[in-house]
Amino acid sequence: MTVLSGWGRYPRFPTQVVEPIDYRAARLLTPLHAGLIARGAGRAYGDAAIGEQVTLSTAQFDRIRSFDARTGLMRAEAGVVLADIIDVAMARGHFPPVVPGTQFVTVGGMIAADVHGKNHHRDGGFGDHVEEITLLLPDGSTVHCTAHQNAGLLAATIGGMGLTGTILDATFRLRPIECGWMRQMTLVAPNVGAALDMLHQHRDASYSVAWIDCLARGPALGRSLIFTAEHASRGEVQALGLDPFPARARARLSLPIDCPQMLLSRVSVALFNEVYFRVGAGKAGVPQMVPWESYFFPLDGIGMWNRIYGREGFLQYQCVVPPSAARETLSGVLDRLSRFGSASFLSVLKQLGAAHGDLSFPMDGYTLALDLPLRNGVFELLDELDKLVVAAGGRLYLAKDARQSRMTFERTYPGLEHFRALRRTIPGSERVGSRLSLRLGI
Amino acid sequence: MMKTTGTLLLIGGTSGIGRAVALHYAKAGWRVRLAARNLEEVECNANDIAVRYEAEVTTHVLDILRTDTFEAFVNRLPELPDTVMCVIGWMGSQPQAEVDLDHAGQVLRSNFEGPALLLSLFAERFAARRAGVIVGFSSVAGDRGRASNYYYGAAKAGFTAFLSGLRNRLSTTGVRVVTIKPGFVRTKMTAGMVLPACLTADPAHVARVVFAAAEDRRADVVYVPGLWRPVMFVIKCLPEMIFKRLHL
Numbered sequence: 265m266t267v268l269s270g271w272g273r274y275p276r277f278p279t280q281v282v283e284p285i286d287y288r289a290a291r292l293l294t295p296l297h298a299g300l301i302a303r304g305a306g307r308a309y310g311d312a313a314i315g316e317q318v319t320l321s322t323a324q325f326d327r328i329r330s331f332d333a334r335t336g337l338m339r340a341e342a343g344v345v346l347a348d349i350i351d352v353a354m355a356r357g358h359f360p361p362v363v364p365g366t367q368f369v370t371v372g373g374m375i376a377a378d379v380h381g382k383n384h385h386r387d388g389g390f391g392d393h394v395e396e397i398t399l400l401l402p403d404g405s406t407v408h409c410t411a412h413q414n415a416g417l418l419a420a421t422i423g424g425m426g427l428t429g430t431i432l433d434a435t436f437r438l439r440p441i442e443c444g445w446m447r448q449m450t451l452v453a454p455n456v457g458a459a460l461d462m463l464h465q466h467r468d469a470s471y472s473v474a475w476i477d478c479l480a481r482g483p484a485l486g487r488s489l490i491f492t493a494e495h496a497s498r499g500e501v502q503a504l505g506l507d508p509f510p511a512r513a514r515a516r517l518s519l520p521i522d523c524p525q526m527l528l529s530r531v532s533v534a535l536f537n538e539v540y541f542r543v544g545a546g547k548a549g550v551p552q553m554v555p556w557e558s559y560f561f562p563l564d565g566i567g568m569w570n571r572i573y574g575r576e577g578f579l580q581y582q583c584v585v586p587p588s589a590a591r592e593t594l595s596g597v598l599d600r601l602s603r604f605g606s607a608s609f610l611s612v613l614k615q616l617g618a619a620h621g622d623l624s625f626p627m628d629g630y631t632l633a634l635d636l637p638l639r640n641g642v643f644e645l646l647d648e649l650d651k652l653v654v655a656a657g658g659r660l661y662l663a664k665d666a667r668q669s670r671m672t673f674e675r676t677y678p679g680l681e682h683f684r685a686l687r688r689t690i691p692g693s694e695r696v697g698s699r700l701s702l703r704l705g706i
Numbered sequence: 707m708m709k710t711t712g713t714l715l716l717i718g719g720t721s722g723i724g725r726a727v728a729l730h731y732a733k734a735g736w737r738v739r740l741a742a743r744n745l746e747e748v749e750c751n752a753n754d755i756a757v758r759y760e761a762e763v764t765t766h767v768l769d770i771l772r773t774d775t776f777e778a779f780v781n782r783l784p785e786l787p788d789t790v791m792c793v794i795g796w797m798g799s800q801p802q803a804e805v806d807l808d809h810a811g812q813v814l815r816s817n818f819e820g821p822a823l824l825l826s827l828f829a830e831r832f833a834a835r836r837a838g839v840i841v842g843f844s845s846v847a848g849d850r851g852r853a854s855n856y857y858y859g860a861a862k863a864g865f866t867a868f869l870s871g872l873r874n875r876l877s878t879t880g881v882r883v884v885t886i887k888p889g890f891v892r893t894k895m896t897a898g899m900v901l902p903a904c905l906t907a908d909p910a911h912v913a914r915v916v917f918a919a920a921e922d923r924r925a926d927v928v929y930v931p932g933l934w935r936p937v938m939f940v941i942k943c944l945p946e947m948i949f950k951r952l953h954l
Contacts, residue, residue, distance in 0.1 A: 285894040286747065324894060327754035352758055 310666025423621030456486025
């Protein structure tokens, strides 16, 4: 038995971990276990990748099978890490169609959570770019799923949190790029209403994201820096004398130990936020060239950053609400958060579009994501926020969730009944189960 | 003296260490030939390496127990490689080997007879060419026989002695022979085992050490992780009277 947790380090559960050396071993051992779920890099924050009984690591499935630079099609095993995909793609003038906030996730995880990036409102989630998957069913058989073959199973598996079976490999299409630089624009929004308006106004930008100061109050509630970006052209980068493909950042900072919780006081984070906001605001209105890594993955520069919240771990709260209710609901959420006074370094606001997986998180609207250290009152606070989100017709992201109630979940995922019905048609599906599916009764 | 690039023939192309070594050589610009028994698996590894580093990678079928096929295997290679490396290691099951002669024989043959005979063929050709590097993966298990794996250990001890003799013989010909003695490595072979961190290496680390030893340095015998050298020195020094009562 091993004690596993997600990236948030809360909750922790004992589980047996198995790591099949090849597909054949995975086929043989899958039917032998009940309460089994697949796990990639363990970057889901909560309990999504912890098996009810057994956790199947896809670490050994880490080979890229093929890449065709003419079509952009890549086939990769489920355990291949996004950072490796970027290295291969970038060297041939391509980039993943969708990247989440970290490059240390696996292909299997990106599909199972139907991850979104800063371009969801334009390009959809990672699942929208998947053309084929090989799925290992609970009875040990494997099936290929495409838009024409087992299409229902494909739609359920995208965003299905591993509950339809174990993804073994996938084929997906990358996009051509001319270089590894992003042309970034910074905009300053004095409050959350202005931030929503600006995101909407700049919806034609390829990428957009807002960083919110969660500790600002009153008229400055939800003040934000908005970063929009386009892939730069080779010409403009060369004109600036830059190497078209910037090297990866070398010296990585890493947190060697768990920080004591007191380090993250309201004062220290408020100070950080103030400096961050002022420095960012100073760059407003002027286009800047930034390397892909710092635009898409600022937190990856700090290894093991999840230790900053101490041994106790932390909760990540990510909700989405429809556009019509966004201003009121998000103001309510931010107001309660700022009054709670909890420290959250990076809180982000993004625009989302519709999604196609049965249990995919995104919907047309705006999503807010933030970290909360585990401390007294935090669960009660989040229960209160859930009520606002439910009333607004929104929902919570399963890949981040560690604590929402079954009732909240059932009321906010309209695709759930369809998902359950489809799962019942998979032989042995009752033997697939994570701590998340147990908690939410999926 | 640093060699720029060349051709590596890697025997054991489906092993975790083999794959890591092949990736490292490909990254350094080498042509890589992967030999293994399971063609389907080794082709997946070859494709992965080729895609990651845009390297020339080919696959070749070889069963280390079929010594009668070795001559033909060597003659069919596209060229005589600059470096030949055998990473084959098969633990088998010690308890089974104790009661099953076939199984014991397979452990001995796949860890000693096959690798030694195959490398002999390259030794002759390299000596005639007066250039080349022969790298053999032995094991710390071959430094002293222990109750828990002495068939495997005995085969590796034989392989260590073979490499030592070969190095001695070829020392004036311009052909180098390198013995690698890995301790614990996090691979398929050790998946699920609880291993002491300071005595355990990642395959990628092993690959870096091996590449440096084979291509950059004039190394003869390399322990990886390096801490195994003093550890095995102490273990080798123990009087048999004491050693025979220990459970190591």
